[in-house]
Amino acid sequence: MAVVGLQNEIERFQARTPRSQEMQAEAVKWLPGGNSRGLNQDPNPVFIERGEGHYLYDVDGNKYLDFVLNASSMIMGHANPIAVEAISDQAERGTGWVGPNEAAVRLARILCERVPSLDKVRFVNSGTEATLNAVRAARAFTGRHKIAKFEGAYHGSHEYVQVSVKGSPDPVGPDGPAAKSEFPGQPPSILQDVVILPWNDLEGCERALRRNADDLACVIIEPVASTLGYAPGRPGFLEGIRDLTTQLDMLLVFDEVQTLRMAPGGAQELLGVVPDLTAMGKFIGGGLPAGAFGGRDDIMALYDPRDGGPVIAHAGTFNANPLTMAAGEATMLHLTPDVYDRLNGLGEMIRAKLRAVFDELDIPAQITGIASFFSIHFNSEEITDHEVASRDDGELRKALGLGLLNEGIMLGSTICTLTTESEVDELVDTTRRVVQRVRG
Ligand SMILES: Cc1ncc(COP(=O)(O)O)c(C=O)c1O
Numbered sequence: 001m002a003v004v005g006l007q008n009e010i011e012r013f014q015a016r017t018p019r020s021q022e023m024q025a026e027a028v029k030w031l032p033g034g035n036s037r038g039l040n041q042d043p044n045p046v047f048i049e050r051g052e053g054h055y056l057y058d059v060d061g062n063k064y065l066d067f068v069l070n071a072s073s074m075i076m077g078h079a080n081p082i083a084v085e086a087i088s089d090q091a092e093r094g095t096g097w098v099g100p101n102e103a104a105v106r107l108a109r110i111l112c113e114r115v116p117s118l119d120k121v122r123f124v125n126s127g128t129e130a131t132l133n134a135v136r137a138a139r140a141f142t143g144r145h146k147i148a149k150f151e152g153a154y155h156g157s158h159e160y161v162q163v164s165v166k167g168s169p170d171p172v173g174p175d176g177p178a179a180k181s182e183f184p185g186q187p188p189s190i191l192q193d194v195v196i197l198p199w200n201d202l203e204g205c206e207r208a209l210r211r212n213a214d215d216l217a218c219v220i221i222e223p224v225a226s227t228l229g230y231a232p233g234r235p236g237f238l239e240g241i242r243d244l245t246t247q248l249d250m251l252l253v254f255d256e257v258q259t260l261r262m263a264p265g266g267a268q269e270l271l272g273v274v275p276d277l278t279a280m281g282k283f284i285g286g287g288l289p290a291g292a293f294g295g296r297d298d299i300m301a302l303y304d305p306r307d308g309g310p311v312i313a314h315a316g317t318f319n320a321n322p323l324t325m326a327a328g329e330a331t332m333l334h335l336t337p338d339v340y341d342r343l344n345g346l347g348e349m350i351r352a353k354l355r356a357v358f359d360e361l362d363i364p365a366q367i368t369g370i371a372s373f374f375s376i377h378f379n380s381e382e383i384t385d386h387e388v389a390s391r392d393d394g395e396l397r398k399a400l401g402l403g404l405l406n407e408g409i410m411l412g413s414t415i416c417t418l419t420t421e422s423e424v425d426e427l428v429d430t431t432r433r434v435v436q437r438v439r440g
Contacts, residue, residue: 001363001378003395005438009402010043016406019059023047042398046405051078054418056410064405065426068412072258072373073282075343076331077418083286086330087323095323103325110332111284111292114264116274117254121294122303123320127257127281128156130291131220133314134279135160138218138251140312141299146215148195148208148250151177152227152386155220155255155279159186163194167227167386176208199225200233200384202240209244218251218277219244223267226258229368229375230413231383238273245276251299257281257291261414262371263340270371286327289318339417340371346419347372353428361435363396375413376400396438403434 014021024044027034039045047059054077056064066078076083090103104123112118124130135147147160152167162182176198179191195212197219198204209216219241224232232238245252254275259267261283268274277295284290294300302311318324351367351374358365364380377383378393404411407430415423 001393001396001439003393003399003438004440005403006395006399009399009406009438012406013402014043016062017044017046017058017060020044020047023059053077053079054416054423062408064408064410065423066410066412067414067427068410069414069416070287071282072261072412072414073285074287075261075283075416076287076334077416078287080287080331080418082330082334083327086286086326087288090323090326093322096318096321101320101322101325103322103329104320107284107325107329107332108292110329111280111294114266114269114332115256115260115278115280115294116265116268117276117278117296118294119297120300121280121292122300122314123325124291124293124316125289125318125321125324126156126291127255127279128158128291129316130257130279130281130293131155131161131253131255132158134253134255134277134293134295135218135220136312137277137293137295137299137302138253140302142217142249142251144215144217144250146193146195146212147217148197148212148219150197150199150221150225152199152389153220153222153225153255154227155222156257159190160194161220162186163190164196167390174207176204198385199228200237202237202244205241206244209248209250213248213250216248216250218253220253220255220279222255222259223271223273224259224262224370224373226373226413228383228386228389229377230370230373231368231375232271232370234384238271242273242275251276253277253279255279258373259371260284261340262344262373264335264337267371283331284328285324286329286331288324288327290324290328334417343372343415343417343419346415346421346424347374349421350374350415350424350427353424354431357428357432357435361432361439363435363439364393369413373414376411396435399438400431400434403438404430407434 021044024034048056049059050057056066108121151164155161164180177196179196252275256266263270279293281291354367366377368375378396379391381388
């Protein structure tokens with residue numbers, strides 16, 4: 001679609017963000033590209049001064065209704081008094097020591113009681129560490145060195161999962177997708193030890209898994225593919241992967257770093273498929289850096305230091321630190337089953353209302369997502385894999401994102417416990433207005 005209004009949105013955005021531009025000029029002197037996140041906002045990033053409730057406030061005095069929510073982790077919004085109180089109370093009593101703390105035991109219990117696959121958990125400080133340790137546990141438990149992951153799937157930034165993260169637009173051959181390096185100098189052994197699976201193609205997965213069955217420790221999978229716009233797999237796909245891994249004696253690892261927010265017991269509860277190991281992160285630390293991995297007792301026993309020491313030594317200066325544990329516990333206690341139902345109901349409402357807007361404007365678009373996630377694709381083909389997902393109207397996407405920022409909305413993929421129908425309508429009505437404006 002011809003996006004006549006893109007340049008206008010860029011100019012408006014630049015006029016609204018002079019202080020952010022000054023900060024970015026300073027930032028690039030000290031940080032490559034100006035930041036330490038996976039962020040490359042064009043024409044410039046927005047420097048945030050503070051967050052409160054559903055809103056972020058930038059250094060230029062602009063206010064944004066936030067649907068990014070720190071990549072879905074601020075499930076109760078920003079500076080929620082429940083988390084702030086827990087953090088302040090704990091901060092006054094110290095933020096770290098080597099010995100255990102009670103909040104960690106309570107948070108572990110909450111997770112194990114809610115998430116079907118968890119008999120035991122260990123805490124780390126990010127989703128990256130959670131998936132790193134989950135696949136290591138699978139290798140140690142099975143005594144096999146290879147892992148399988150899906151093409152285009154993101155599981156954090158450690159070596160074993162930084163393979164074929166960028167979905168390839170190439171059609172997949174009979175041997176499945178080739179393992180593709182994400183950056184120069186990646187050890188060739190990594191490319192040999194990570195088997196890449198085709199999303200939504202159970203027969204292709206079966207061929208690849210059987211070919212590598214003697215060496216494969218596990219399959220790591222997001223139960224709902226976040227990089228495809230939170231589109232669940234085809235009916236039977238996840239169940240098929242569960243059956244295959246059981247048959248072939250491999251472990252199934254769910255990356256629930258994002259999807260845990262779909263239900264008290266995560267996507268595994270909502271979708272009814274239970275893995276052997278689960279990696280978690282994001283909101284479980286109440287807005288502080290957090291991660292956890294866990295699973296069956298016999299696997300997690302690898303970490304038990306009693307009786308002759310652990311099979312896998314796993315230390316971490318800030319693992320289960322009392323500050324994160326206190327914030328995490330307070331947050332999890334607030335997230336009762338009713339709260340998840342409410343979030344998921346609002347997610348359904350956003351998806352339906354956004355769909356209606358694009359239908360009304362006759363723009364080829366589709367809205368995917370599940371539970372409290374939503375995603376806009378400027379492509380009307382069913383999003384089954386990365387080849388399809390890569391066909392998108394990039395100009396319209398950029399114009400919509402900037403146009404929404406100019407109207408005080410940060411477009412992301414999810415909502416928080418503070419979202420009501422009024423915030424949903426603000427997003428939907430503003431989207432309609434911006435799309436009408438940019439298409440001229
Ligand atoms: C599915 C998934 N796995 C793992 C990670 C890594 O988590 P973190 O950024 O906390 O290292 C992310 C982060 O966005 C994620 O979305």
